[in-house]
Amino acid sequence: MTRNDADIPPPHPEVRGESGDHPLIGSTVHGPLAHMDHEDAVGTGLDKRTLTAARLGLHTMPAHEPTLASAAVTVWNTFDFGAVRVRPFPYFMKVTHDIAVEAEGLVKSFKKTKALQGVSFQVPRGKVLGVLGPNGAGKTTAVRILATLLRADAGRAIVAGHDVARYPAEVRKRVGLTGQYASIDEELTGRENLRMIGELLNMRVSVAAARAKELLEWFDLTDAADRSAKTYSGGMRRRLDLAASLTGHPEIVFLDEPTTGLDPAKREDMWDVVRDIVSTGTSVLLTTQYLEEADALADDIVVINYGEVIAHDTAENLKRITGTQTLRVRPADLSREGQVRDILLGVGTPGTSVDTPRPGDFAVPVTDHRALARAVAALEANDIEVTEMSLMLPSLDEVFFTLTGERQKPPASTEETEEVAS
Amino acid sequence: MTASATHRVETLPNGPLDLIRHSWVLAKRSLVKTWRTPEVLVDVTLSPIMFALLFTYIFGGAIAGSTSDYLPLLITGLIGQNIAFASVGIGIQLNADIEKGIFDRFKSLPISRIAPLFGAALGDIVRYVLLIAIMLGTGYALGYRLGTDVWRFLAGVALAMLFALCLAWAPMLVGLLARNERAVQGIVFMTLFPLTFASNAFVPTESMPGWLKAFADGNPLSHLIQALRALWNDPSLPEAMSNNGHWQTPVAWTLGWCAIFVVVFAPLAIRAYNRRS
Numbered sequence: 186m187t188r189n190d191a192d193i194p195p196p197h198p199e200v201r202g203e204s205g206d207h208p209l210i211g212s213t214v215h216g217p218l219a220h221m222d223h224e225d226a227v228g229t230g231l232d233k234r235t236l237t238a239a240r241l242g243l244h245t246m247p248a249h250e251p252t253l254a255s256a257a258v259t260v261w262n263t264f265d266f267g268a269v270r271v272r273p274f275p276y277f278m279k280v281t282h283d284i285a286v287e288a289e290g291l292v293k294s295f296k297k298t299k300a301l302q303g304v305s306f307q308v309p310r311g312k313v314l315g316v317l318g319p320n321g322a323g324k325t326t327a328v329r330i331l332a333t334l335l336r337a338d339a340g341r342a343i344v345a346g347h348d349v350a351r352y353p354a355e356v357r358k359r360v361g362l363t364g365q366y367a368s369i370d371e372e373l374t375g376r377e378n379l380r381m382i383g384e385l386l387n388m389r390v391s392v393a394a395a396r397a398k399e400l401l402e403w404f405d406l407t408d409a410a411d412r413s414a415k416t417y418s419g420g421m422r423r424r425l426d427l428a429a430s431l432t433g434h435p436e437i438v439f440l441d442e443p444t445t446g447l448d449p450a451k452r453e454d455m456w457d458v459v460r461d462i463v464s465t466g467t468s469v470l471l472t473t474q475y476l477e478e479a480d481a482l483a484d485d486i487v488v489i490n491y492g493e494v495i496a497h498d499t500a501e502n503l504k505r506i507t508g509t510q511t512l513r514v515r516p517a518d519l520s521r522e523g524q525v526r527d528i529l530l531g532v533g534t535p536g537t538s539v540d541t542p543r544p545g546d547f548a549v550p551v552t553d554h555r556a557l558a559r560a561v562a563a564l565e566a567n568d569i570e571v572t573e574m575s576l577m578l579p580s581l582d583e584v585f586f587t588l589t590g591e592r593q594k595p596p597a598s599t600e601e602t603e604e605v606a607s
Numbered sequence: 608m609t610a611s612a613t614h615r616v617e618t619l620p621n622g623p624l625d626l627i628r629h630s631w632v633l634a635k636r637s638l639v640k641t642w643r644t645p646e647v648l649v650d651v652t653l654s655p656i657m658f659a660l661l662f663t664y665i666f667g668g669a670i671a672g673s674t675s676d677y678l679p680l681l682i683t684g685l686i687g688q689n690i691a692f693a694s695v696g697i698g699i700q701l702n703a704d705i706e707k708g709i710f711d712r713f714k715s716l717p718i719s720r721i722a723p724l725f726g727a728a729l730g731d732i733v734r735y736v737l738l739i740a741i742m743l744g745t746g747y748a749l750g751y752r753l754g755t756d757v758w759r760f761l762a763g764v765a766l767a768m769l770f771a772l773c774l775a776w777a778p779m780l781v782g783l784l785a786r787n788e789r790a791v792q793g794i795v796f797m798t799l800f801p802l803t804f805a806s807n808a809f810v811p812t813e814s815m816p817g818w819l820k821a822f823a824d825g826n827p828l829s830h831l832i833q834a835l836r837a838l839w840n841d842p843s844l845p846e847a848m849s850n851n852g853h854w855q856t857p858v859a860w861t862l863g864w865c866a867i868f869v870v871v872f873a874p875l876a877i878r879a880y881n882r883r884s
Contacts, residue, residue, distance in 0.1 A: 334714050360715070371707060373639065379634055
């Protein structure tokens with residue numbers, strides 16, 4: 186199937202300026218303020234968030250004042266009878282938001298654990314935010330709150346322009362969620378799964394069938410479409426799950442560890458799919474344990490640990506903070522160890538030493554982007570045969586070590602995250 | 608790929624019929640699954656036949672003097688008992704749905720939170736229809752005969768179905784709370800055994816000690832079974848088997864219990880569903 190860009194309608198016109206009075210839309214800050222720094226703003230009475238938004242040219246999401254009507258809506262939503270849809274905007278307004286997801290001070294505790302202790306971040310529209318953290322850091326909890334599956338104890342989250350606590354139905358219409366474990370019905374076929382989701386999204390039966398067909402083709406599941414999902418491989422289940430999340434053309438997709446448990450080739454495939462999704466203008470919030478994955482996909486990375494954000498930056502900067510990549514060499518002949526060590530010392534970051542991560546392997550932190558080429562040249566010049574050689578990104582562990590100064594416990598079984606979230 | 612994220616496909620308008628439509632879509636899902644694995648119907652097909660044969664020939668002579676005299680008492684009693692036993696299926700199904708993560712999908716969709724529960728109950732109607740048909744068929748083969756007209760018969764079927772659907776909220780609640788399927792089965796059966804045996808299902812309650820008789824007479828299943836006997840059996844049969852054809856009081860009691868089941872267990876089940884994640 187070919188992708189046809191002409192079919193993608195242009196984004197809706199923004200609601201700006203003139204509708205700035207609308208309590209739910211908020212105001213766009215124009216003029217000199219847009220260039221103000223936090224320091225300049227001292228005494229202007231503007232809060233930091235407004236200014237940050239102004240600098241970035243973004244809207245801010247104002248706090249909602251509770252009213253009698255909103256209280257009634259909250260009660261209604263608690264039982265969620267589903268028959269009434271809240272429409273906070275007049276029907277003629279087409280609203281788009283520059284910020285797809287905004288989490289502010291999210292707090293969530295389970296019986297024993299504090300899963301989130303005030304987590305804030307934003308996903309700009311059409312961008313990918315990577316939420317990076319080890320097992321049990323609170324990633325899944327955060328995603329589940331944003332996807333309206335859990336309620337936060339405190340804090341606020343605006344997703345696709347709607348408060349998740351107050352307008353969950355509106356949020357659900359606009360998001361897709363792919364969890365850590367495939368949320369599909371194993372006893373149904375792939376096609377039946379997708380058609381069911383389509384029909385639950387109020388598509389006509391024929392439209393749902395067409396959409397299912399389209400998705401099955403996109404995700405390369407056509408051949409397996411009429412087999413029960415029980416017979417699918419792990420990678421196929423993930424793809425079906427992702428297809429299910431995309432059935433209703435969501436504005437925002439939450440991907441909770443989409444590649445955990447997949448082999449490297451399947452992982453690359455999944456990355457391509459994520460890039461495809463982003464190319465259609467969808468915003469993505471992706472959680473992962475792999476810096477490599479966040480680096481490959483995300484525009485911005487939030488690092489969380491023990492339910493707290495410990496860094497929020499681009500992948501590039503994060504790698505810079507963490508410093509270094511690692512150059513690892515495994516010589517074929519161990520008697521050349523001395524020479525290998527000398528070569529590595531020569532290309533490594535000054536002041537560091539050669540490490541032996543496992544017997545026969547020699548590793549050195551490198552900062553110079555030419556380090557790999559120089560090492561190869563030196564090995565060649567000395568006629569040293571090498572069985573393995575790699576340049577590796579800093580691992581999550583190293584990122585954490587740099588950010589927190591403490592080593593992470595070795596990753597526990599994946600069940601633990603689930604335990605925390607349930 | 609012509610789809611784009613910002614483009615919304617043609618959908619039906621939202622409205623008060625959504626809940627019904629979504630429940631129906633989810634009921635279809637249950638039906639397809641039942642069709643694929645007909646073994647799940649054993650509890651409403653083969654086991655009632657087994658019960659009917661065993662009870663007729665083991666207890667028939669001792670309780671009613673002869674197997675054929677026992678049938679008007681037994682068949683209605685077994686329908687009540689098996690409706691109660693069959694309700695464990697819905698609890699197990701919901702529990703499995705939670706365990707497999709499919710409920711996360713439903714919860715993240717813009718559908719009512721009640722729709723998956725309604726859908727499961729709706730899909731179960733087929734099981735109860737099958738159960739009643741098989742029970743009556745077996746009874747007929749053994750010599751049981753309806754003693755009233757077709758309207759009373761249909762009223763009895765409708766009452767039994769309604770009772771089944773209302774009672775189902777209790778195992779649904781257990782299914783949503785329990786940690787795994789085996790727990791669901793254990794908890795539901797533990798409650799159902801005293802409920803089915805300490806009732807008028809198999810023996811007249813007159814022979815029970817006073818406290819047990821009080822329990823058995825107030826037992827919701829006893830009311831249903833009594834109503835079925837009054838509606839279906841020949842009014843000239845002994846009172847324990849036909850209530851002399853006076854169906855109004857037991858039917859009213861049964862409807863009352865239906866209302867109680869729904870009022871108590873439905874909100875609890877919805878709450879448990881919302882909390883369970």
